[in-house]
Amino acid sequence: MESKSERTRIFILEKVSPIFNQKGFAGTSLRDLTEVTGLTKGALYAHFQNKEDLAIESLRYNIFKVLEPLSHQLQSSRSPIQKLILIADYYTSYYDMVKPLGGCPLLKVGMDTRNLNTRLFEKVKSFARKLENQLKEIILEGINRQEIKSEISPDHYASLFYSMIEGSIFMAFLQDDPEYLTKISLQLKKLIQQDLLF
Numbered sequence: 001m002e003s004k005s006e007r008t009r010i011f012i013l014e015k016v017s018p019i020f021n022q023k024g025f026a027g028t029s030l031r032d033l034t035e036v037t038g039l040t041k042g043a044l045y046a047h048f049q050n051k052e053d054l055a056i057e058s059l060r061y062n063i064f065k066v067l068e069p070l071s072h073q074l075q076s077s078r079s080p081i082q083k084l085i086l087i088a089d090y091y092t093s094y095y096d097m098v099k100p101l102g103g104c105p106l107l108k109v110g111m112d113t114r115n116l117n118t119r120l121f122e123k124v125k126s127f128a129r130k131l132e133n134q135l136k137e138i139i140l141e142g143i144n145r146q147e148i149k150s151e152i153s154p155d156h157y158a159s160l161f162y163s164m165i166e167g168s169i170f171m172a173f174l175q176d177d178p179e180y181l182t183k184i185s186l187q188l189k190k191l192i193q194q195d196l197l198f
Contacts, residue, residue, distance in 0.1 A: 009047045012037055017058040017065075022102030024112035025055050025120060055109075056123050062105035063127055066098055080142030081192065084161075087135070088188040091165055095178035104169045106131075132162040139196070148196045157196070161188060 002010075015036045020028050030041055030051065037044065048054040070090045074083050098104050110124040136158035142148030168184035171177075 005047065008043075012039070012044060012047060012054070013057060013061045016054060017061045018101055020055050020058040021062050021105055021108055024108065025051075025117055026112070028055075052117065052119060055117075055120055059105055059109050059120070059123060059127070062101065066094075066101070066105060067131075079147065080138045080145060081147045081197065083138050084135075084142075084192050084196075085189060087161075087165075088185045088192070091168070091181050092178075092185045094169065095172045095181050099173075103173050104166075107166065107170055107173070128162075128166075132158050135161050142196065149198060152196055157191075160191075164188060 016028075016033050019032050019036055023032065028051075033044060033051075033054070034041060044054065048057060070087065073086050073090065077083055077086060094104075102108060106124055106128055109120060110128075113120040113124065136154045139148060139152065139154040139157055143150050143152065143154070164184050164187065168180045172180040
């Protein structure tokens with residue numbers, strides 16, 4: 001059972017996470033945070049150390065929110081190849097899902113904080129590495145299950161897949177055109193078929 005403090009913390013994150021994602025770290029003011037939550041500065045900082053801490057937890061919350069459906073889909077399959085295909089398919093609807101939030105949390109915060117907030121930028125890099133490593137683990141599992149060619153480099157293909165996905169997200173938002181994600185999904189599935197399968 002959640003304590004009152006935990007419930008308040010979750011309430012704050014639900015309210016402020018979209019603001020941080022839409023306005024960015026520098027563009028989000030303390031007034032924005034107090035207005036959207038109806039809480040005072042003291043009440044906010046009773047649950048979070050400072051604005052930076054709140055921004056990091058908001059990033060974590062936003063990433064979890066957009067990737068939770070994918071995580072559930074991946075749990076429905078034991079096949080590494082099928083998991084890679086599920087990932088490729090998932091991103092065809094990613095644009096429409098994250099547009100109301102202000103865009104992809106990783107890309108938004110990464111671009112916003114690169115030269116502004118080292119701690120927040122390093123957290124983005126850490127999340128990105130984790131996502132890339134998850135792709136690597138799926139590919140390794142595929143090799144161990146003999147679904148994927150043993151000569152395949154998991155590092156190379158995890159990096160390639162992840163770069164293709166993030167690049168297409170960037171272009172989709174830059175051009176306001178989700179077709180970039182549809183095209184990259186098809187390309188990823190071709191790559192799986194041509195390069196990974198026996």
